[in-house]
Amino acid sequence: MSHASYELKAEARERVGKGSSRELRRNGFIPAVIYGDKQSPIAIALSTNEVTKRIHAGGFMTTVATIDVNGEKIQVLPKDYQLDPVRDFTMHVDFLRVSGNTEVSVEVPVHFVNEEKSPGIKIGGVLNIVRHAVELLCPANDIPEFLTVDLTGAKIGDSLHISAVKLPAGVRPVISDRDFTIATIVAPAAGVAEEEPASAE
Incomplete structure (x- = not known):
């Protein structure tokens, strides 16, 4: 399960548009939108x-959050946020309304464990990460914080596929038509292994 849920207090905005958004930011607020759930x-x-x-x-x-909009509590999942390209502060956030049975698509980071138990890496092989994150379909209230790929026994030339990852109940990859590669173990002299062709996405 992902990070603990949290609550944010919000005010409904009557005025929308660039002018009112700029004014909000000057006053220490971020404009945001809650959408979805047929509302x-x-x-x-x-x-x-x-x-x-x-x-x-x-x-x-x-992480599913609760937003308190003038007393009404709405469960949401952040779907997107924009940063100012120059000053790196948050400009806008989009939230998706969710309920217990909402299924959402999220990018979940991949963590690699047991590198010291990989014969390929021990003799100088290189872990070539093809996917640093995997897009998954999950219940909104049960999103994994990360996926774990176990490198135990991985030799040079081995490919680690999504089928080798234990996914939590109710969670499945968005790409369902093939057993895609997450990482490979390559010989140090071979340079960087080829990633999957972009057209296969």
Whole structure:
């Protein structure tokens, strides 16, 4: 399961558009939108400090949050956020409304363990990571924080596929038509192994 859920306080926004968004940011707020679940979108304003803190804490895109909009509590999952390209502060956030049975598509990072138990790496082989994250379909309230790929026994020339990863119940990869590669163990002299062709995505 991902990071612990949290709550953010928000105010509904009456005015939308560039002018009002700029004014919000000057006053320490971020414009955001809650959409989905067959309901009308709600334009809201959130505290810049609170949202920035959550983004930097990690797991922002895989953690269900509760947003209190003038007393109404709405369960959401962040779907996208925009950063100012120059000053790196948060400009806007999109939230998807979720309920217990909502299935969501999320990018989950991949962690590699037991490198010291890989004969290929022990003799100088290189772990060539093809996918640093995998897009998964998961229940909104049960998103894995990361996927674990065990390198025990991996030799030079081995490929590690999604089928080798133990996925939690109810979780499946978005790419379902093939057993795609997550990483390979390559000989040090071979340079970088070829990734999957982009056309296969």
